[in-house]
Amino acid sequence: MRERADVVIIGGGVIGASIAFHLAQRGLTDVVIVERSALGAGSTGRSAGGVRQQFSTETNCRMSMLSVQKLRSFESDTGWDPGFQQVGYLFLLTTPQDWELFQRNVALQRGLGLEVDLTAAQAAKAMVPPLMVDDVLGAAFCSTDGHADPTNVCLGYAAVARELGVEVCSGVSVTGISLEAGAVTAVETSEGSIRTPCAVIAAGPWSGEVARCAGIEVPIQPYRRQLYYIERADSIRSTAPMVVDFASSMYFRPEGPGLLLGMTDRSEPSSFSTNTDDRFLAMLIDQAVRRVPVLEGVGFIRGWAGLYDVTPDANPILGPIPDVQGLIMASGFSGHGFMHAPATGQLIAEILVDGNARSIDVSAFSSERFRGEGITPERNVI
Numbered sequence: 001m002r003e004r005a006d007v008v009i010i011g012g013g014v015i016g017a018s019i020a021f022h023l024a025q026r027g028l029t030d031v032v033i034v035e036r037s038a039l040g041a042g043s044t045g046r047s048a049g050g051v052r053q054q055f056s057t058e059t060n061c062r063m064s065m066l067s068v069q070k071l072r073s074f075e076s077d078t079g080w081d082p083g084f085q086q087v088g089y090l091f092l093l094t095t096p097q098d099w100e101l102f103q104r105n106v107a108l109q110r111g112l113g114l115e116v117d118l119t120a121a122q123a124a125k126a127m128v129p130p131l132m133v134d135d136v137l138g139a140a141f142c143s144t145d146g147h148a149d150p151t152n153v154c155l156g157y158a159a160v161a162r163e164l165g166v167e168v169c170s171g172v173s174v175t176g177i178s179l180e181a182g183a184v185t186a187v188e189t190s191e192g193s194i195r196t197p198c199a200v201i202a203a204g205p206w207s208g209e210v211a212r213c214a215g216i217e218v219p220i221q222p223y224r225r226q227l228y229y230i231e232r233a234d235s236i237r238s239t240a241p242m243v244v245d246f247a248s249s250m251y252f253r254p255e256g257p258g259l260l261l262g263m264t265d266r267s268e269p270s271s272f273s274t275n276t277d278d279r280f281l282a283m284l285i286d287q288a289v290r291r292v293p294v295l296e297g298v299g300f301i302r303g304w305a306g307l308y309d310v311t312p313d314a315n316p317i318l319g320p321i322p323d324v325q326g327l328i329m330a331s332g333f334s335g336h337g338f339m340h341a342p343a344t345g346q347l348i349a350e351i352l353v354d355g356n357a358r359s360i361d362v363s364a365f366s367s368e369r370f371r372g373e374g375i376t377p378e379r380n381v382i
């Protein structure tokens, strides 16, 4: 392991790997990724891989639109197949408030140049025939949304970064961040110290703990999310879109010969637990069968849980921490970190190489927003 580096990235998930790739592409190759387990072993490897551009704020829409462009060129940029399938995202809306929210969202998204439609319940049913739509007031569909393979995207970025000179240290834990006169001087690890003027915290749900090593408190909390792989009913095509029952947060999409099925239990408190549990599974089956009756009785093949890194406004903290020179945050993605990883890598590279994020105005993601009263929460959260 190098004893000195221009940049040390803490965390080898898709965010850390994307940052390393984009820094290396911009010629900044004296970079080390420190990952305590294996690349992609955190939330990245447990994600549903959903990629959508339908958000409620301009910044999140732009993050997704840039990421979609980058996923489309991923194979030519890296030589790795990202498994990107633009089969669309279909949101089913069953309450007047949600229907109204999505009408506003769609107006915003169209204004940014995104092709997205509001459709009637029967049009949604035509896309996915076994849906029960009796209570659906309307739906929103964007055909360029879809899903990709989080592990391949993470490994692809990391492999090319490594070829360009980035060092990836797996199985090494960060134990401290040393400061002198308010500036980063070293990242301390289980294998020794790396002298550096710049530490990037990309440790996903563990980012709050890592930031504390530098004496900084950031409002990022871990929340368990469970996901199941089940048999697919024949009447759900393998090219069906990601379907989101927005009010309950239950979602599903085809994956290989089966379906990925998940939901957020909004009553669950913050924790680092990654166990699956039968109470949640019963709730999930109930919601899934209510919306898609043909799922009653299909086989559940396997389930797992991972962690969302959640902030109070469901937006990430992106960019420099003003109180500590050389400390950069790229975490708190609140469940949309995979889809925003390509844009995040480019933006952090711009911040470090050019001095500011040029492609997208990410001032709404600054750590300072929590000091004032001006936060704009993301409303389209799953």
Ligand SMILES: Cc1cc2nc3c(=O)[nH]c(=O)nc-3n(C[C@H](O)[C@H](O)[C@H](O)COP(=O)(O)OP(=O)(O)OC[C@H]3O[C@@H](n4cnc5c(N)ncnc54)[C@H](O)[C@@H]3O)c2cc1C
Residues within 6 Å of the ligand: 010, 011, 012, 013, 014, 015, 016, 034, 035, 036, 037, 038, 039, 040, 041, 042, 043, 044, 045, 046, 047, 048, 049, 050, 051, 172, 173, 174, 175, 202, 203, 204, 205, 206, 210, 225, 226, 227, 262, 305, 306, 307, 308, 309, 330, 331, 333, 334, 335, 336, 337, 338, 339, 340
């Ligand atoms: C069930 C589930 C479904 C999801 N579905 C989607 C989806 O459909 N679309 C989407 O965009 N997002 C989704 N997400 C969220 C997405 O997975 C995350 O936002 C994204 O993977 C975050 O990547 P990351 O690199 O920030 O974090 P991680 O992948 O968690 O990487 C952080 C890494 O930091 C390492 N680390 C932590 N502490 C230390 C330390 N002290 N020293 C060294 N290394 C350390 C960890 O080992 C880990 O590998 C989902 C998440 C879950 C759990």
